Amino acid sequence: MELMIGDETICLRKRNYKRYYLVVGILAGLGGFLVGILLGRFAIPRGEEDGMVSQAPRFSSYEGGQHSTQHDLPLDVSPEFHRRISADNIRDYLRDITSHPHLAGSAQSEALAQDLAQFWRELNLDQVNLTPYNILVSKPDRSDPNAIQFVDEHGNVVFTSAPVERTLTQQDNIDEAVPPFTGFSPAGTVEADLIYVNYGRYEDFVSLTQDMSVNITGKLVLARYGELFRGDIVKLAAHFGAAGVILYSDPGDYTWGDKVYPRDWWLPGTAVQRGVVMTGNGDPLTPGYPSIESAYRPPKGFVPQSLPQIPSHAIGYDDVKFLFRQMKGAIAPPDWRGGLNLTYRLGGVKTPKSFVRLRVTTRNERRTVYNVVGIIRGWEEPDRYVIIGNHRDAWGYGAFDPGSGSAIMKELSRVYAEMKKEGWRPRRSIIFCSWGAEEIGLIGSTEWVEQYSKLLSDRTVAYLNIDTAVQGNFSLEGNASPLLYHVMYEATKKVPNPDVGDQKAGLLTVYDKWLQTFPDKPISQNFVRPKLRDLGAASDYTGFYQLLGIPAADVHYVYNKKLITNIAYHPLYHTAYDTFYSFQSFADQDFQTSRTMAHVWAETSALLADSVILPFNITDYAEALLRFADNIQKNYGRMMKAAANITLDQCHEAVKSFMREAKEFHQRITKMDKKKPLAVRRVNDQLMQIERAFIDPAGLPNRPHYRHVVFAPSAVDSYAGTGFPGLIDTLFEIETARDQAKRWEVVKKQLSVVIFTVLSAASTLRDVTAFMADYFV
Known part of the structure; x- marks a missing residue:
């Protein structure tokens, strides 16, 4: 040989x-x-010194340094969170974050980004990046501020709205505050009669123009905040022919009792709620694509469709009193009357030749904003991401929104980094994200999702949104994908209730208080859980959830909404009085509520990052699908049958099929061998793909940037979530539509999309080792 x-x-x-x-x-x-x-x-995950992690490190108190087959989580993680999270640290972080206003695109916001990046580098996170995006931002003109004026019959300006809030306490530094404005309002001047339109909802405009015969074409409309997104108010006003919009906060919606700030946290008459009126998400100049250096942008002078067509401005209720007293016309219906001690009239001014003037000087310009990203790599599955995000920009000092969340995320990252330094790592990677420019259209997070969509879609387990983390100190409340219901319930059962009085009453955990205050409808006679609402599009989870189908959650501590039913948000929302002083004085004096929220997010992220099998409960998703199908049947079933001979029978059958597959899937998990890495990976991949299965690349009718077939914001209120949105949108007001026949065809198409998508999602749950022919039966 x-x-x-x-x-x-x-x-x-x-x-x-x-x-x-x-x-x-x-x-x-x-x-x-x-x-x-x-x-x-x-093949080996990269770590800190020379980029290598050779094993799965754990605290020495955990036997063997490996996951137990009896417990998905290491036994010592929860006590570590409880011991390490510091209320004092959160207080210090918040004081620093709120020392100056930090509007999107401002030097102060960039300074906060640089400071956070340095903080994470000093913590020795595995990777820290600053990601820039050159975007369109909106700014008020300090030297020539926006104004509402009343001009009398002689041409004299007898009233001008306040250019900025008045200083009410020595702790306020209003001199630095950003003047009131509505982001992306076009500049211009409108002189016209004034018409009161209640909350500016679709039904309000219909009732006013049809039932009350009030003509609003070419008029200025006055709308109060509280029921829907301000951008939708402006969009609807333009649709019904108005020439401009004046927004205000009514004391009937933002006060309770006779004390207002600074004696309590209820809204004073001098406060003005700022906010964006753009109806799209992301940089309006680069829709669908990231606003990086190579991005195409339209020529100067182009107005994107997502920007409002008519000017708008917001004022406080002290100023609106003068305007109401100049109005004539019929007295407004009882449910249109707010908390002002005057007569609410529908419109027109009393004196001939007098008018209201809306003057907007806001300008748009391109600025660079930054996302800050910090990463702790996982030891077993570094290519699976649990993302924790919070936006950094604010309309002013931003203590509640977003500072309470920013300070909590900062402390959470410190605790995780400290545990990593002592030898612990999560099974999967944890990514902390500080978003720029959320307040003017969810821009920072949307651009990041657009830039890394392929990678994020393949690898992200869940997105946890920490926005206004503390709105009050009463109980937990929030929104989530049904896949995360179980995760949130299990996490909150591990966190002690911060209220000593509640603990004495037997409400020992956050879950106990949450269940008592906000129970959901009973699933069965003896089974009740806390309520989690459906996700709309009110914060940075939107891009992850709507574009990519990544499960998301957004929870926070709130005031007693059972007692105070008229308050939509915390009363000082988006005003110059949203300061460290007001937060500490009226929401969280000892910062124990903030500490509790940090603990909730720590437990939630740990369950997602460290459980061997992802803790998603698919039967909760099936229950949500059934709820939506039943609601459509209840609200539209008879009309659909009578007008177009459409039934929901096939839709209900598809939902039942999904439920069967979900139950069988969970049964297989209980029998599987969790010591087999490939078997674990296979099941987790199926769990990760469930939410993605409900994404339609074509998007919803006339809303391609919303792709989730099951959950999306209402077409007439971006804040509110709705089930089977494509179907609901086409059914809305269909009986009064001029093109009914065409609309009914769209209804049929959207119903078919729902049925196909639910069945398709159900097929992804089947045993992947089954014969392929089973998929085509």
Whole structure:
């Protein structure tokens, strides 16, 4: 026998077989050495010193440094969170964050981004990045502020709205505050009669123009905040022919009792709620694509469709009193009357030739904003991400919104980094994100999602949104994908109730108080859980959820909404009085509520990052699908049958099929061997793909930037979530539509999309080892 090695021929004989085995052994050793190098370089997760993590480190108190087959989480993680999270740290972080206003695109906001990046570098996170985006921002003109004026019959300006809030306490530094404005309102001047339109909802405009016969074409409309997104108010006003919009906060919606700020946290008459009126998400100049250096942008002068068509401005209720007293017309219906001690009239001014003037000087310009991203790599599955995000920009000082969340996320990252330093790592990677420019259209997070959509879609387990984390100190409330219901319930059962009085009453955990205050409808006679609302599009979870189908949650501590039913948000929302002083004085004096929220997010992220099997409950999703189908049947079933012979029978059958597959899937999980890495990976991949299965690349009718077939914001209120939105949108007001026949065809199409999508999602739950023909039965 002969063996060729290079140019040399070696003859193998029985007498020199030892030489043969020696050569083969050398070759095998070299091969093994090379394979070992390659595996060491590319297969092992990268860590801190030289980029390598060779094992799964754990605290020494955890046996063996591996996951238990009886417990998905290491036994010592929850006590570590409870011991390490510091209320004092959160207080200090918030005081620093709120020392100056930090509007999107401002130097102060960039300084906060740089400070956070440095903070994370000093914590020795595995990776810290600053990601820039050059976007369109909106700014008021300090030297020539926006104004509402009343001009009398002689042409004299007898009233001008306040250019900025008045200083009410020594702790306020209003001199630095951003003047009131509505983001992306076009500049211009409108002089016209004033018409009161209640909350500016679709039904309000219909009632006013049709039932009350009030003409609003070319008029200024006055709308109060409280029931829907301000951008939708302006959009609806333009649709009904108005020339401009004046927004205000009515004391009937933002006060309770007779004390207002600074005696209590209820809204004073001098306060003005700022906010964006753009109806799209992301940079309006680069829709659908990231606003990076190479991005195409339209020529100067182009007005994107997402920007409002008519000007708008917001004022306080002290100023609106003067305007109401100049109005004539019919007295407003009882449910249109707010908390002002005057007569609410529908419109027109009393004196001929007098009018209201809306003057907007807001301008748009391109600025660079930054996202800050900090990463702790997982030891077992570094390519699976649990993302924790909070926006950084604010309309003013931003203590409640978003500072309470920013301070909590900062403390959470410190605790995780400290645990990592002592030898612990999560199973999956945890990514902390501080978004720029959320307040003017969810821009920072949307651009990031657009830029990294392929990677995020493949690898992200869930997105946890920490926005206005503390609105009050009463109980937990929030929104989430049904996949995360179970996660939120289990996490809050681990967190002590911060209220000592509640604990004495037997409400020992956050979950206990949450269940008592905000119970959901009973699932069965003896089974009640806390309520989690459906996700709309009110914060940075929107891009993850609506574009990519990544499960998301957004929860916070709130005031007693059972007692105070008229308050939509915390009363000082988006005003110059949203300061460290007001937060500490009236929401969280000892910062124990903030500490509790940090603990809730720590437990939630740990369950997602460290459980062997992802803790998603798919039957909760099936229950939500059934609820939506039942609601459509209840509200539209008879009309659909009578007008177009449409039934929901197939829709209900599809939902039942999904429920069956969900139950069988969870049964298989209970029987699987969790010690087999590939089996675990296979099941987790199926769990990760469930939410994605409900994404329609075509998007919703006339709203391609919303792709989730099951959950999306209402077409007439971006804050509110709705089930089967494509179907609901086409059914809305269909009986009064001029093109009913065409609309009914769209209804049929959207119903077919719902049925197909639910069945398709159900198929992803089947046993992947089953014969492929099963998929086509």
